[in-house]
Amino acid sequence: MATITLRKCALTAARRCLYSQSSRAMAAGGGIPDNFEHATGLEKKELDRIKAGDSDPFQLNVRRVAAGTKTKPVEVTSAFQKRIVGCICEEEQTHINWMWLYTGEPQRCECGHWFKLQEVEGIAAAAH
Numbered sequence: 001m002a003t004i005t006l007r008k009c010a011l012t013a014a015r016r017c018l019y020s021q022s023s024r025a026m027a028a029g030g031g032i033p034d035n036f037e038h039a040t041g042l043e044k045k046e047l048d049r050i051k052a053g054d055s056d057p058f059q060l061n062v063r064r065v066a067a068g069t070k071t072k073p074v075e076v077t078s079a080f081q082k083r084i085v086g087c088i089c090e091e092e093q094t095h096i097n098w099m100w101l102y103t104g105e106p107q108r109c110e111c112g113h114w115f116k117l118q119e120v121e122g123i124a125a126a127a128h
Contacts, residue, residue: 036051068115074114074115074116076115081103084101085101086098087109
C-alpha cells in the first residue's frame with residue numbers, strides 16, 4: 001500500500017515539474033504558438049496555400065466576369081463533378097439565380113449567360 005502511494009506522489013511531482021518547466025520555456029522562448037503551428041490536415045493545407053499567396057484557395061469569393069456565350073462559356077472550377085453557381089443577371093438585381101453545374105456540356109442561366117464546369121485537382125489531393 002505504501003509503495004502505491006509513494007508511486008502516485010512521485011508521478012504527480014514529476015508531472016508538476018515538467019509542466020512548470022515547459023511553461024517557463026514557452027514564456028521565455030516565444031510565447032504561445034499561433035494557429036498555423038496547431039493546424040493539421042485540410043486546415044493546414046489551406047493555411048499553406050494562403051501563406052503561399054493564394055488568398056482564396058477554395059475559390060469561394062464573388063467574381064465579376066464577362067457574360068459567357070455558348071461557344072465561350074464562363075469556366076467555373078471545381079474539384080468535384082458538380083458545383084452550385086450563383087448568377088446575378090443584372091447589376092441592380094436584388095436576388096441571385098442559383099443553378100447546379102455538372103461536368104460535360106455548358107449550361108445556360110435564365111438571363112442567357114453560359115457556364116461550364118472545369119474540373120481541377122482539389123486542395124486535399126494537391127499535397128499528395
